[in-house]
Amino acid sequence: MKNPALGTQSRGEPIQTFLAPMGTPRLPRISHGEGIYMWDTGGKRYIDVSSGPVANNLGHANPRVLAAMQAQAARTAFAFPGMFESEANADLARLLTDQAGPGFDQAFFVSGGSEAVESAVKFARQYALSQGQPQRWKVISREPGYHGGTMGALALTGDKHQHEVFGPLIREMPKVPAPFTYRLPPNHTRESYARHCAAAVEERILAEGPETVLAMILEPVGGLATGALVAEAPYLDEVRAICSRHGVLLIFDEVMSGAGRTGSFLASDHWPNARPDLVVLAKGIAAGYTPMGCLLAPDHMVRAVADGGGFMNGFTYFANPLSCAIGLAVLQEMVDQDLVANAAHQGAVLAERLRAMIPHCRLVGDVRGLGLLLAVELVADQDSKRRIPLEMNAPAMVQRIAMEEGLALYARRTSRGAYGDWLMITPPLIVTGAQVDEIADGLARVLARFDAVLRAAGV
Numbered sequence: 001m002k003n004p005a006l007g008t009q010s011r012g013e014p015i016q017t018f019l020a021p022m023g024t025p026r027l028p029r030i031s032h033g034e035g036i037y038m039w040d041t042g043g044k045r046y047i048d049v050s051s052g053p054v055a056n057n058l059g060h061a062n063p064r065v066l067a068a069m070q071a072q073a074a075r076t077a078f079a080f081p082g083m084f085e086s087e088a089n090a091d092l093a094r095l096l097t098d099q100a101g102p103g104f105d106q107a108f109f110v111s112g113g114s115e116a117v118e119s120a121v122k123f124a125r126q127y128a129l130s131q132g133q134p135q136r137w138k139v140i141s142r143e144p145g146y147h148g149g150t151m152g153a154l155a156l157t158g159d160k161h162q163h164e165v166f167g168p169l170i171r172e173m174p175k176v177p178a179p180f181t182y183r184l185p186p187n188h189t190r191e192s193y194a195r196h197c198a199a200a201v202e203e204r205i206l207a208e209g210p211e212t213v214l215a216m217i218l219e220p221v222g223g224l225a226t227g228a229l230v231a232e233a234p235y236l237d238e239v240r241a242i243c244s245r246h247g248v249l250l251i252f253d254e255v256m257s258g259a260g261r262t263g264s265f266l267a268s269d270h271w272p273n274a275r276p277d278l279v280v281l282a283k284g285i286a287a288g289y290t291p292m293g294c295l296l297a298p299d300h301m302v303r304a305v306a307d308g309g310g311f312m313n314g315f316t317y318f319a320n321p322l323s324c325a326i327g328l329a330v331l332q333e334m335v336d337q338d339l340v341a342n343a344a345h346q347g348a349v350l351a352e353r354l355r356a357m358i359p360h361c362r363l364v365g366d367v368r369g370l371g372l373l374l375a376v377e378l379v380a381d382q383d384s385k386r387r388i389p390l391e392m393n394a395p396a397m398v399q400r401i402a403m404e405e406g407l408a409l410y411a412r413r414t415s416r417g418a419y420g421d422w423l424m425i426t427p428p429l430i431v432t433g434a435q436v437d438e439i440a441d442g443l444a445r446v447l448a449r450f451d452a453v454l455r456a457a458g459v
């Protein structure tokens with residue numbers, strides 16, 4: 001017998017998931033959630049420390065969102081945009097572009113971040129054609145970096161291990177180094193390395209041939225590939241100037257960093273001189289209540305593409321009325337509850353609590369990020385910044401210990417740990433001061449237990 005959600009039954013039990021190797025311990029089964037907390041079917045409570053995969057910005061069971069979901073479903077859950085306009089789509093686009101500010105006048109809604117990234121690249125390509133530049137097709141991205149799991153987005157993702165597996169299926173795009181601030185090459189300061197990485201963008205454009213380069217895509221504040229990386233100040237301004245100089249579009253992937261998480265509605269707001277041409281959003285704009293992604297674009301680019309025959313892009317569920325109504329309720333709740341300001345305030349408090357762990361826990365190498373997009377990089381030794389041995393599989397082990405301690409924690413590594421291990425500390429934007437303390441105290445317990453495991457193993 002087949003279970004379409006889980007796999008093929010074995011001895012009466014379904015395979016747990018396609019994502020985990022056979023023999024992996026079963027995960028707890030979710031019962032319900034409320035606010036920043038979740039409960040399994042055994043009654044155990046967990047703090048949603050990472051908002052799932054940095055998505056549940058409003059927490060769980062928000063009454064306003066649930067009411068909007070029910071009301072829209074009662075009217076119509078689906079209407080294809082090629083046949084009908086949707087009031088929910090128009091209202092969400094209006095509120096979203098108001099929050100995004102000047103230069104982001106139009107919104108194209110899809111079902112998630114990978115679709116949104118691919119939509120941005122397709123749109124950029126059609127815009128280049130509308131400008132009589134058919135030779136532009138290359139999109140520069142960073143190594144490491146993450147832009148999604150579909151084939152087009154994977155071509156932009158800077159993860160060597162994934163490219164070893166899927167490389168034959170895709171046309172890999174040019175890469176440049178990410179401007180890390182923690183582990184620096186010899187003879188570099190944080191600022192000098194930021195300038196070096198910006199210069200590498202121009203060098204790559206020139207090497208590829210400026211007339212062939214369509215766009216540069218990057219995360220203004222890093223997500224899972226770099227653990228909340230915030231480049232030193234010169235970097236984004238210089239990248240913006242370089243792209244403008246060569247007619248290259250600049251795309252900000254704000255799938256994680258957008259929708260208020262960094263303490264500003266768009267992370268790009270922190271760098272007013274580095275305003276991108278296009279912005280990609282997902283995750284937080286619907287806060288996990290429905291799959292949703294979005295491309296933001298300026299009027300003049302949309303008009304050019306429309307006049308050239310229209311945007312050659314669409315998906316079954318793009319601009320879905322039910323999802324748009326849910327997204328509208330999420331965004332209105334963020335505005336009414338002033339959650340962007342709460343993210344800035346509580347993020348600063350949480351960052352200080354995390355940094356206070358450094359003198360007391362040898363495993364905390366770095367704390368970085370903006371607002372409530374924070375990460376803790378784990379090390380075996382603070383002075384040398386030595387990584388925890390790969391065979392210890394630090395992300396998986398910390399996650400397991402955290403679940404035992406009642407913390408649902410998102411731990412990551414890129415390229416099989418080539419760049420380190422980190423914990424994403426990204427609670428919902430509704431988090432309170434008391435809950436920040438609860439998270440910090442719980443994380444200290446988790447790391448103390450993990451440290452004991454490492455010491456017992458001689459690490």
